[in-house]
Amino acid sequence: MKVLAKSTITVFVLSVFTLLVLAACSSSDDDKAATSAPAAPAAQPTAAPAAQPKVNRLIMAVVPLSGVETNELRHSSSPTVWPYRSVYDYPIALDIETGQLKPGVAESWSIEPDGKSMRVKLRKGVEFHGGYGEFTGKDLVAMWKDISLEDSRHGQSGWWASTMEDVEVINDHEVVYHPVGTAYLVESISEIQGGMEVRSSAQVEAKGGNPDTLEWAHAGTGPYQFKSRxxxxxxxxxxxxxxxxSGVVPDFPEFEYRFMPEVSTRLASLLTxxxxxxxxxDDLLTQAVSQGMETRVG
Structure with a gap:
């Protein structure tokens, strides 16, 4: 199941109908072998066509976001940005199976001879949504400057403003972070920390600034893109x-986070x-399971 709620680990429940839908969207090698056409002297085996999802939009009932609602990422810390985790990639990603950091849109990173600066080499050919071109070092510089602005409400704004002296662009696919002193930068540009959601500086330039309404959002590079809010x-x-x-293909054409503050409403919406x-x-999980639901961690 590729719901793509990336680094958020939580327990949720889903209907048996949804389980059937999800099962239909994921086939193992054994399944493919069982549904292949028999071999013939002059023909190659033909795999069965991929199963299609039974719903166009998967809907998940969740707790409402805390804080002021905004699509402007320099104001969006972890409590408000999590619904967009599948819209934005990070320079360094998190493996949700092992909990270890791994390459994201950055292919590699290393500490410079000065013992504090960090060189980051970027993946080539990563395209932004909306036709805003390829992700380059220019976008990383813009992200750093954006989160460091004095009026930024992001939780890491002060750290970036006081810690980073410069982000030097070597070429389109290589940058060097130069901190004022010694700083552990790996987690700071990773999915663990947040704040470095990869977004298009070309889009911001074209639109004359960051999203000032909820009608549009920063263009990202993830497997999903923003549709509406x-x-x-x-x-x-x-x-x-x-x-x-990454090769990830979302199982469903659309995914909706529906905000419901009352837990009883979320349960009733699931059961109906x-x-x-x-x-x-936890106190409602037993009731949901007794009604034919199943739990998943994701």
Whole structure:
């Protein structure tokens, strides 16, 4: 199941119907072998066609976001940016299976001879949503300057403003971070920390600034892209066109986070089929399971 809630680990429940849908979207090598056409002297085996999802939009009932709602990433710390984790990649990613850091849109990173600066080499051919071109070192510089602005409400804004002297662009696919003193930069540009969601500086230039409404969002490079947002109600993502650099293919054309403050409402919506998944507290999990639901961690 590729729900793509990246580094968020939580327990949610889902209907048996959804389980069937998810199962239909994931086939093992054994499944493929069992459904291949028999071999013939002059023909190659033909794999069965990929199963199609039974719903166009998967809906998950979740706790409303805390803080002021905004699509401007320099104001969006972990409590508000998590619904967009599948829209934005990070220079350094997190392996949710092992908990270890791994290359994201940065292929490699290393400490410079001065013992404090860090050289980062970027993956080539990573394209932004919306036709805003290829991700380059210029975008990393813009991200650093953006989060460091004095009016930024991001939790790491002060750290970036006081710690980083410069981000030097060597070429389109290589930069060097120069901190004022010794600083552990690896986690700071990773998915663990947040704040370095990769977004397009070309889009910001074209639109004359960062998103000042909820009608549009920063262009990212993830497997999903922003579609729409209704304040306090929902955020809808859609499968990004083209092939993602990681090879990840979202199972569903659209994914909706539907905000429901009352846990009883989330449970009722799940049981009636209004939503396919729901985030529930422990005291309601037993009730949901007794009604035919199953739990998943993701």
């Amino acid at each position: 209704e304040p306090g109600t929902k955020i809808v993502l859609e499968r990004a066109p083209g092939k993602h650099w 089929g209004e939503v396919h998944m729901a985030h529930l507290p």
